Amino acid sequence: MPNEGSFEVALRRSEATLADMNEHPEKYTMLTGDRPTGRLHLGHYFGTIKERVRIQEMGIRTNVLIADYQVITDRDTTKEIADNVFNMVVDYLACGLDPAKTMIYVHSAIPACNQLMLPFLSLVSEAELLRNPTVKAEQEASGHELTGLLLTYPVHQACDILFCKGNIVPVGRDQLPHIELTRTIARRFNKRFARKHPVFPEPVGVLTSAKLIPGLDGRKMSKSYGNAIALSMTADETAKLIRKSQTDGDRLITFDPEARPGVSALISTASVCTGRPELEIAEEIGDGGAGALKRYVTDAVNDYFAPIRARREELSKDPTYIHDVLAEGNARANEIANETLDEVRRAMGMVY
Numbered sequence: 616m617p618n619e620g621s622f623e624v625a626l627r628r629s630e631a632t633l634a635d636m637n638e639h640p641e642k643y644t645m646l647t648g649d650r651p652t653g654r655l656h657l658g659h660y661f662g663t664i665k666e667r668v669r670i671q672e673m674g675i676r677t678n679v680l681i682a683d684y685q686v687i688t689d690r691d692t693t694k695e696i697a698d699n700v701f702n703m704v705v706d707y708l709a710c711g712l713d714p715a716k717t718m719i720y721v722h723s724a725i726p727a728c729n730q731l732m733l734p735f736l737s738l739v740s741e742a743e744l745l746r747n748p749t750v751k752a753e754q755e756a757s758g759h760e761l762t763g764l765l766l767t768y769p770v771h772q773a774c775d776i777l778f779c780k781g782n783i784v785p786v787g788r789d790q791l792p793h794i795e796l797t798r799t800i801a802r803r804f805n806k807r808f809a810r811k812h813p814v815f816p817e818p819v820g821v822l823t824s825a826k827l828i829p830g831l832d833g834r835k836m837s838k839s840y841g842n843a844i845a846l847s848m849t850a851d852e853t854a855k856l857i858r859k860s861q862t863d864g865d866r867l868i869t870f871d872p873e874a875r876p877g878v879s880a881l882i883s884t885a886s887v888c889t890g891r892p893e894l895e896i897a898e899e900i901g902d903g904g905a906g907a908l909k910r911y912v913t914d915a916v917n918d919y920f921a922p923i924r925a926r927r928e929e930l931s932k933d934p935t936y937i938h939d940v941l942a943e944g945n946a947r948a949n950e951i952a953n954e955t956l957d958e959v960r961r962a963m964g965m966v967y
Contacts, residue, residue: 653695678720770800
């Protein structure tokens, strides 16, 4: 029998939840979000944002967090954070998130949510934090020392999910340990302080079928690698970046991610934008060479994102509206967080 925290159990739980979401969307509250460390790119769009819009349109309560406090888990500056937050909201709206249906808010503006860290930290051991694989991966990727904030990152995420009684979180397999710890915290809080009237749900990590898109050079898509097409790029900027991408000397275009990462990454990018299989695209271009491939990819990306970019340009002209969207989202999140914190205090007998 697989244990409660195994991937097999998480997968079954996810599949059952996905089926029920379609039948009973009113039962669900989703929480997801991004760290504002840079501009959002195609990987974010096809990996998460498109799915958020779909869930929003299902009628599920949708909450999207801009995790500004989490930027300093592994970075020493907040120099560009205000600009990143502003552009993140613009990207969200341009891609289809509707502030009338989706609450968009920032960490630092919701003190009651962050205050949940104190009781939640009492429910986890140092050993549980140290063995979280995502914390280790974040530390290794950044080369940053293990700060107290990075170590407690999964608990902070539990606060994010549980303050709004979130019961579904779209995730990839690598993020399941965070969800499992959140489930543990919710279960332990209810058992210790709220046996008769449980306060928190045990959220489900909904495993998405979104395809992981490599950067234009075949590596992980990242702003720091210069291999990512940002949603804020113009058509000309996109064309220039694709033209500069590295391929190889073989004129015949084939899809082989291991042997030909650059060529294959371009094909994958075109595939997600056109909906066509990679092998079909490669066969069509054939011996047209890298030039033909890059022209095809450029057209595919620019055609797909043309309406999003038009909407983005329109939104960017009205910064007051963008700030109003965030202010309204923060106000709604504060109301929810204060109610939850009051409920936590009552459960703990801390009302004086």
